[in-house]
Amino acid sequence: MRYLRMYTQMAHRLLVRRVWTFTVKDVRCLPVLSSTNSKLSFSTLLQSAAPGLNFLSPSRSLPRSLPHTFRREVSFNIQDNEDFTDRVINSDLPILIDFHAQWCGPCKILGPRLEKAVAKQKGCIAMAKVDIDDHTDLAIEYGVSAVPTVIAMRGGVVIDQFVGLKDDDQLDSFVGNLIGQ
Structure with a gap:
């Protein structure tokens, strides 16, 4: 159990580091979410925005889509x-x-x-x-x-x-x- 938690934390840090290294140009190229593509996963969006950055191959994609709903803060x-x-x-x-x-x-x-x-x-x-x-x-x-x-x-x-x-x-x-x- 301890190793699973440690592995998960390392994977999360690696993903954050790779996403963080995007240039400003890469971020501006990210598609805007609308109701037609709201079911796309985060990994699909990254791959479509920066095809040259092949750090998320289909075999290494994220297991679930990240929530992207906007809500008013309580x-x-x-x-x-x-x-x-x-x-x-x-x-x-x-x-x-x-x-x-x-x-x-x-x-x-x-x-x-x-x-x-x-x-x-x-x-x-x-x-x-x-x-x-x-x-x-x-x-x-x-x-x-x-x-x-x-x-x-x-x-x-x-x-x-x-x-x-x-x-x-x-x-x-x-x-x-x-x-x-």
Whole structure:
């Protein structure tokens, strides 16, 4: 089992190294995926784009096609005040703002559970993550005195909030109420 895992990791690194060595010209030549060729595998696309690079022969092609669907990210990290204004205050969607810190144990527990609750809503809500050590001004502006603090906002207006941990049912209810309002 250990050798299989080691072999798989080595094969993955080799593939990444070979793909990484493409020139910019090679990448520009890659075909654009559309609905007509969406079933093509990654190896087929590479072979059609760069036939001179024969590193993926038919006998060494990838075993499955790689997913290429585009999806909206459930959560995002806030970079600065301008980013917060653009992505949170001016958002058309309801937003959950997760004020957290790297050193906070409960934050590490709540974050993934909150993302899961938001993901269940299938794009009807988004989640912004704000590290209070990096963005102290935002934490002060929204009255964050303890972490984790979660604030629900719609149209730039705070609708609801809570501090601390909640169980999965409470999180689902909190997120569902934000959409229902």
